[in-house]
Amino acid sequence: MEQELKALIIKQVQEAKDEVNSLGLSTLFAVDHQKVVGELKGLNMSEVLNLTQMEKVVVEISEDGKEILEKGSPEFKLVAELLKRGDKAVKKELDTAFGEKYVRLGFAAAIKSKWIEYDKPSDTITLKNKQVDMSKDETFNQLKKFTENPDPSSHSEELLKDYEKKRKFINRNKIKFYKVEKGPRFDQGLKKQEADLTTEMLSEMQAEMKEGKDWSKLFSFKKYNYLAEGKKINTGGLHPLLKVRTQFREILLELGFQEMPTNNFVESSFWNFDSLFQPQQHPARDSHDTFFLSNPRYCKVLDKDYFMRVKNMHQSGGQGSVGWQYVWSEEEATKNILRTHTTAVSARMLYKMAQDFKSTGVFTPRKWFSIDRVFRNESLDSTHLAEFHQIEGLIADYNLGLGELITTIEDFFCRFGIKKLKFKPAYNPYTEPSMEIFAWHEGFKKYVEIGNSGIFRPEMLLPMGLPEDVSVIAWGLSLERPTMIHYGYKNIRDLFGHEVNVNDTKKSSIYCININ
Ligand code: FB9
Numbered sequence: 375m376e377q378e379l380k381a382l383i384i385k386q387v388q389e390a391k392d393e394v395n396s397l398g399l400s401t402l403f404a405v406d407h408q409k410v411v412g413e414l415k416g417l418n419m420s421e422v423l424n425l426t427q428m429e430k431v432v433v434e435i436s437e438d439g440k441e442i443l444e445k446g447s448p449e450f451k452l453v454a455e456l457l458k459r460g461d462k463a464v465k466k467e468l469d470t471a472f473g474e475k476y477v478r479l480g481f482a483a484a485i486k487s488k489w490i491e492y493d494k495p496s497d498t499i500t501l502k503n504k505q506v507d508m509s510k511d512e513t514f515n516q517l518k519k520f521t522e523n524p525d526p527s528s529h530s531e532e533l534l535k536d537y538e539k540k541r542k543f544i545n546r547n548k549i550k551f552y553k554v555e556k557g558p559r560f561d562q563g564l565k566k567q568e569a570d571l572t573t574e575m576l577s578e579m580q581a582e583m584k585e586g587k588d589w590s591k592l593f594s595f596k597k598y599n600y601l602a603e604g605k606k607i608n609t610g611g612l613h614p615l616l617k618v619r620t621q622f623r624e625i626l627l628e629l630g631f632q633e634m635p636t637n638n639f640v641e642s643s644f645w646n647f648d649s650l651f652q653p654q655q656h657p658a659r660d661s662h663d664t665f666f667l668s669n670p671r672y673c674k675v676l677d678k679d680y681f682m683r684v685k686n687m688h689q690s691g692g693q694g695s696v697g698w699q700y701v702w703s704e705e706e707a708t709k710n711i712l713r714t715h716t717t718a719v720s721a722r723m724l725y726k727m728a729q730d731f732k733s734t735g736v737f738t739p740r741k742w743f744s745i746d747r748v749f750r751n752e753s754l755d756s757t758h759l760a761e762f763h764q765i766e767g768l769i770a771d772y773n774l775g776l777g778e779l780i781t782t783i784e785d786f787f788c789r790f791g792i793k794k795l796k797f798k799p800a801y802n803p804y805t806e807p808s809m810e811i812f813a814w815h816e817g818f819k820k821y822v823e824i825g826n827s828g829i830f831r832p833e834m835l836l837p838m839g840l841p842e843d844v845s846v847i848a849w850g851l852s853l854e855r856p857t858m859i860h861y862g863y864k865n866i867r868d869l870f871g872h873e874v875n876v877n878d879t880k881k882s883s884i885y886c887i888n889i890n
Contacts (some may be wrong), residue, residue: 415672422563426553432524439543447513448480456501459475487716562594593665611879626743641713642673649721651833667710728839739771764855779847825851
């Protein structure tokens, strides 16, 4: 069809005595004007034709006008229908058949012309004038004339106003069209436009050249369209959480932190709670808050000495602490769970640092971070699932205090443009002192909680065997909260889980999270 239209256009331009334009071609070939313009633009691109954009006002038929061109004027349609139905019809049936508005228009005009009578009780219309001259459908005939000659200057202003303003059967609109002339490569027009140069074509050109002919006219090539968009490649996309994780990870690495190995979702209660000096009666440790494994239900104890030192610290304290003063259960400590925080990983890393200190006699200060999934047996709601990603940072060095903790947290958050922080005393079983972290939210005009922090207790560090003057400062936050704020998610299920809309993963970059 396209080749056919292209050939028709080129033939018309070849043979026309008068100016050729896209409107005329559309009427001549009875093809939609936009389709003709599309074909013309292709021929213009290959320089077969030259196009000059023009503009003019034309008469266009409105939707109501098109209905009359399709069915005839409502009053004539009504008479035609009555004649078909034995000069009578129930108005409601006609409404159903032709649309209430169309019948109402015809009804009013036919009553005015005394062509029909109407009996309201029976809702019946009766034809009274059978001599209606159906060819006198002036409205229909005039609309046909507008269609055949859409140039407003061909019709009286009075008529145009009547059909446009009063009856709204036409509109006068400014339209763009194109004057069409031969282009520099018009003679190549009907030749197939080659898109690629092949070895076969080169051989044919060479043969032409050897025969002394003009090889350059042998093939016609499509003009290279530098504006053409590249082929859309259906790529994957990083999940919003992973984009945010990348930014947090980059910032922590820039601040000199090393990433801890977090590839164990299953953890022992010992590392998750006991090594942190979290007492076994703590509410967070029961099954309402923690997921316990049934198989394997228990873990092995690898370092019995450390295990016993932790037991003693819980039961009776030592090294300045009175402990928690309860009978500590080995069985409870060896229960396997899904880790409830990545602080369990921090505990393992600090224990390894103590082991290194023990074997080398040298303590090396370190900065560690972790970003990974943690699991809590909590009630679900629009912002909480039974799991989330915790971000945790810690520094183990000599004589660190609240001052270092606060400045470290300030350094960290200011990388996200968050400079207005407040710290509020809080309680954690394994840190003392502890602080909740708040940041000023410009949008909400209030401080919002953005994390928690503290200094690990000596009762946690000393049983590991770390030097007495080594302290560890740490802070934590979640990955989901900043991501939800940045992307504007109201429900965490739109961000994480099986209900996520995969197309969202193709959204723009996350970089420069902020909470405002
Ligand atoms: O992430 C949280 N909020 C937050 C963080 C960042 C942010 O945008 C900034 C641009 C970066 C915006 C908001 N919160 C902690 C605060 C609240 O969302 C809170 O309602 C939810 N909390 C989680 C725990 O809820 C079960 C967020 C999660 C959390 C809380 C505490 C820690 C980790 C994660 C911790 C800790 C800790 C303390 C001491 C030592 C070591 C670790």
